[in-house]
Amino acid sequence: MEEREGKKTPGELYRESLLALYRQPLGGGPLPPGRQWTEASNRTCGDRVRFAVEKEGETIVRCWQETAGCAVTTATASLLVRALPGRSVPAVRELFREIRGSLGSGGEPAGEALPPEVAELEAVRQLPSRRECVRTALRAAERALAEAAP
Numbered sequence: 001m002e003e004r005e006g007k008k009t010p011g012e013l014y015r016e017s018l019l020a021l022y023r024q025p026l027g028g029g030p031l032p033p034g035r036q037w038t039e040a041s042n043r044t045c046g047d048r049v050r051f052a053v054e055k056e057g058e059t060i061v062r063c064w065q066e067t068a069g070c071a072v073t074t075a076t077a078s079l080l081v082r083a084l085p086g087r088s089v090p091a092v093r094e095l096f097r098e099i100r101g102s103l104g105s106g107g108e109p110a111g112e113a114l115p116p117e118v119a120e121l122e123a124v125r126q127l128p129s130r131r132e133c134v135r136t137a138l139r140a141a142e143r144a145l146a147e148a149a150p
Contacts, residue, residue, distance in 0.1 A: 017120040022071035027064045027081030037066070038147055040139035042132055047073040051140035053084070053148040060084045060092055063141070072124055072133035080141045083117040092145060096138055103131045 031037065037050040047069025054062040063084050065077040084092050095115060102114045103125060114121055124130050 015123045018075040018123055019071055021075035021078040021120070025065065025067065025074050026078040028066065029064065031064055034149075035064070036147065037064075038140055038143035040136050040143060042069070042073070042136040044132060045070065047133060047136055049073060049077050049137050049140035051077065051080070051137075051144040053141070053144040055089070055148045055150055057150055058089045060087050060089070060145075063144070065137075065140070067137070069136070070130075070133055072130050073136050076118075076121065076134045076137035077140065079118045079120060080137060083115075084141070089145065096142060099134065099138060103134060104128075 031052050032054075035052045035054060037052050039048060039050050041048045048067070049069065050066040052064040053060055063081040065081050067074040067077045083095065087095070095117070098112070098115050099118055099121065102112050102121075114125070121134060124134055
């Protein structure tokens with residue numbers, strides 16, 4: 001890993017953070033009664049994310065995830081488990097939109113800066129082939145949000 005004057009670059013720190021979330025993912029464990037998993041998969045590589053959301057009214061209270069996939073997919077699901085609780089449903093939808101916009105789409109370059117809550121995904125912005133890994137976790141979380149009972 002390249003260091004400059006003894007300090008790691010932001011990209012290196014983000015990569016290390018993603019790997020830490022892969023090694024010790026957040027939001028695991030059994031779901032409480034009445035909660036259901038939603039699922040999304042990446043047909044290209046076979047990654048699969050299961051996600052569940054608990055809401056009180058229009059506020060996200062807790063999230064769970066189980067991922068069978070690469071470091072980027074697993075870390076993204078963990079970041080969402082960390083970032084969503086305490087947010088309103090509209091704020092979560094906006095966060096999802098910001099993440100997608102920051103990654104670009106198709107052949108488009110990456111767009112605006114990532115929201116601070118998911119800044120670790122900065123390491124993925126320059127890797128177009130890995131952006132679908134992020135989108136897979138987003139799809140699972142979006143489905144869970146849509147299906148969660150108030």
